[in-house]
Amino acid sequence: MNKIIERKERLSSADRRSQIINTALGLFAKKGLSGTRTKEIANEAGISETLIFQHFKTKEDLYRAALKELFDTHPLMPEVEGLMAKKDDSGVFSTLALHLIKHNREDPRIMRLAIFSALEGRHTANLFSHREEIEPPLPQLLSDYIQKRINEGAFNRVNARIAGQLFVETVFMYIADQETSITGSSLSFSDEETVETLVSIFLNGLKS
Template sequence: MADEMEQWLSSLLRLNDEEEKMTDKQIKIIQAAVEIFAEKGYSATSTSEIAQKAGVAEGTIFRHYKTKKDLLISIVTPIMSKLVAPFVLRDFHKVLESEYEHFEDFLRAVMRNRLEFGMKNAPIIKIMLHEIPFHPELQSQFREQIVPKVAQRLERIVEHFQANGELIDMPPMTVMRMGASVIIGYILTRCIINPENSWNDEEEIERAVQFIMHGLTPVRG
């Protein structure tokens, strides 16, 4: 997890640096804030804790960020707009635009792709899960920059396999929501809630796919 945090922090600092040249103290503040936000959550974190971990005076934080919330937004915004959204369009785009013979094949590809993303970006996912429900600005960024970029394509995929007779006649958004619940549930458990468990990802992916396709009803001959 330490290596993943270092990789993610490097990505964040590189994205921020594209906007403005960051000072050494500002970099230390961002690094400290990410680590403490991910561990304790935004509300339970004080600017004095961030300053102490960063090795700077608390007043230094407020010279760069007017409030603690400005610091949070400065961390999440570049990731949302430059890392998460482009990742969805680029890497997830490959999954969404590929041809699949069966809906099961599509589900497996989605789970593998999103699991890889979750494992690489666990710290920011944790912060976003903590904070998006409580900050309208972050909710709006998520709705505007991520959801529309995949929802329409997913709907077309569901409609295609419904027309082929592989899926029941149900509103595509309902199919998407139910499938997403299973997929996201595994990824969050695997990457955030219990990452230390001895997971067999391929077995878990297959179980999730079969659950989405067949539910809990046993097949009767």
């Protein structure tokens, strides 16, 4: 009889929810949202599928909770808020870029989920990118800062939204290229030197 036998240990509601989220995160990172079935998550966690829906109304709700868990583990705002307040332009861009690189190395699920969100179409991409309840999406965070500096006369008048988006996309491309060598042999320079060069080029363009 192919019936799920739930684990004997009794977990609190909060612990069970956390277990489901962490199990789902691993599968979402391997198969994406569309490729992961709630039955698989239940099997992996050793629980019934019904129990998942006692904690989450839909698979999309579970996906949102999984993203929140993942990004709460890698918070960015505490690192950049002080630099933004000081108007340390180089520090803001460098810290943001190195944060993305460092935390992707520590937890490759971030990049995997980002790639799947792009491949699976607009619905999943929107779920991944609209995470305001966690913290502002990185392009928005950077675009707002760029616009503020434009208004203060520190940066040239450019489209801040495009500038913020392109900077973040460039960093993600670097991360992906280091992992897969899309454009050829990976750079042999340190992340710090690479980011310093990128930020210098970017800021020179904004300030020239």
